Amino acid sequence: MKCIDLEKIEGEKEMKMKEVKFKSIREIAKTGLISEYYLRAMVKKGDCPGIKSGKKFLINEVALIEKLDAMSREADADEDSDTTTT
Numbered sequence: 001m002k003c004i005d006l007e008k009i010e011g012e013k014e015m016k017m018k019e020v021k022f023k024s025i026r027e028i029a030k031t032g033l034i035s036e037y038y039l040r041a042m043v044k045k046g047d048c049p050g051i052k053s054g055k056k057f058l059i060n061e062v063a064l065i066e067k068l069d070a071m072s073r074e075a076d077a078d079e080d081s082d083t084t085t086t
Contacts, residue, residue, distance in 0.1 A: 022050065022058040034068065 025043070029036035039059070042048040049063035 021061045023061050024056055024058060028059055028061065028064065033065070 025036055025039045028034065028039060039048065043050070043057050043059075047067070048057070048059055049067060050057055050059035052058075
């Protein structure tokens with residue numbers, strides 16, 4: 001008899017259900033999440049998750065939010081380590 005891993009099945013369902021939304025730099029900037037200037041700087045440095053389509057750069061909105069969250073956590077951790085060492 002074969003054993004079924006329910007956690008694995010649920011994880012695969014979540015992956016299929018997760019939609020990838022790509023938006024232009026202007027569309028992301030209009031949401032107020034981050035400025036257009038900073039987005040363009042991130043794209044230029046290669047720090048922005050997305051793809052180039054013709055002349056436009058399309059950004060994966062979910063991945064960008066996760067990236068910004070990770071950057072924020074790193075900055076908080078750096079501040080915490082600076083305040084504890086002084």
